[in-house]
Amino acid sequence: MEFSTSEQPGAVVVHCRGRLNMVAAPRLKELLSSTVESGGQRVVVDLTGTDFVDSSGLGALVGGLKRCRQAGGDLRIAGAGQQVLTVLSLTNLDRVLRPYADVAAAVDGW
């Protein structure tokens, strides 16, 4: 799994490429924490390049969401594929981890 970040007006975008599983999840969690610490309270996690998320991956996203909210911000998900959307819907996590079609839609109006 590879991560990179980019700046958008009003939000920091974390791009994920690969499988977001038990191996990658701790690194994403770490990255989201440091993003929030360095002032990025509004975070978009771009999952365009991620075709698989397991429960540890969800845990990292939920952990990131909590950090953002504690800092007064929020976390949104962009470009999630079918498997990811299914998992988000089964767990009802789409209620709090709002999926957006792409990064542009996620930052729109933020």
Added chain:
Amino acid sequence: MREQQHWQALRDLHVLDTPPEERFDRVVRLARKLFDVPMVGVNLVAEDRQWTKAEVGFSSRELSLEESFCRHTLVRSEAMVVPDARLDERFADNRLVTDEPGVRFYAGQPLRAPNGQRVGALCLLDHTPRELSPDELDLLRDLGSWVEKELAIDEELLRAQRVSRQLLPRRAPDAPGYDVAGLALPARELGGDFYDWYEARGGLQLVLADVMGKGLPAAIIGAGVRAVLRGASRFNLLPEAVIRAAASLEEDLEETGSFVTGFVARLDRGTGTVDYVDVGHGLGMVLQPDGGVRRLRAGGLPMGTLPGDVWESGRTVLAPGEALVMASDGLLDYFDTPADALRATQEANASAADSTELLDVLASLVRGSAPADDVTAVVVRREARP
């Protein structure tokens, strides 16, 4: 008696006749370099033979006890060093000395099982006579401790696995007119999934839970979730029991960065009424005899998602002939789509004579492929009226 304890300690390690493992192999490789000897082994002394778990330079992994050097190390608490086997009357006639590989030097560090019983030795062998300096003896002892730790890990994991299985219900609940069964297939020795059933306020409670992650860490959290939910369910109805349990678990889940999905159902056996809470699980459903499916969704989040979260309960009535099925999402991994998983479950339900058979059919489907995630399920079938 002493011997009996020795054999039992060795058996409890569950290491005899297991395949080579890198965690032992790396110790013998390292020892060969450090001591500059051609042969190093981790040997275990069994009732009828010496068996080698890890080696470099050995020609075989089994030896008779008559030929075993390590058997003599075993009776000592400290390392045994034989500077020249040809000059030692215990070994001068040993085939390994007189014939191939021509052992002259032997040093063995006894290896202890966690209960203190000596079960084998880490040994160094050379074709030429030599001695070990006090520093080298210290080093050998350290390497021996390392091997002992590796031997113990396995045993503790197995014990943890046994305990974890003992936490699953051992017998069907007292529910005349209903047929209840559970299934748990951990992807590893231990998993974070569990199922449970017990008497709760106002009915029989059935639980399926899936703790984030895998292995021992998930199993530890799972045991806590199980206990807290049991406690909260004794005197509380749904969804109150779940809300209280989640509040009690909040700190633990926060601290460990973990979360739990699950499905909690409470069955009034008299009427078939099922109150349920969907803890971000989404895989609770009722299979109808006509092939229809009622998905039991109540929109709740996993525990550990948001602080102070609350849950609502839903209600359905399990009619005669219907089956309540709760399954972990690990089941979905074995099918291309959730719809395929549902279809397989419906087919199993239609063909199976009882709940146990239904779960056997699902288990056989899952066992055909490599286990990716824990698979857990509970089925409650209400008998059709005669």
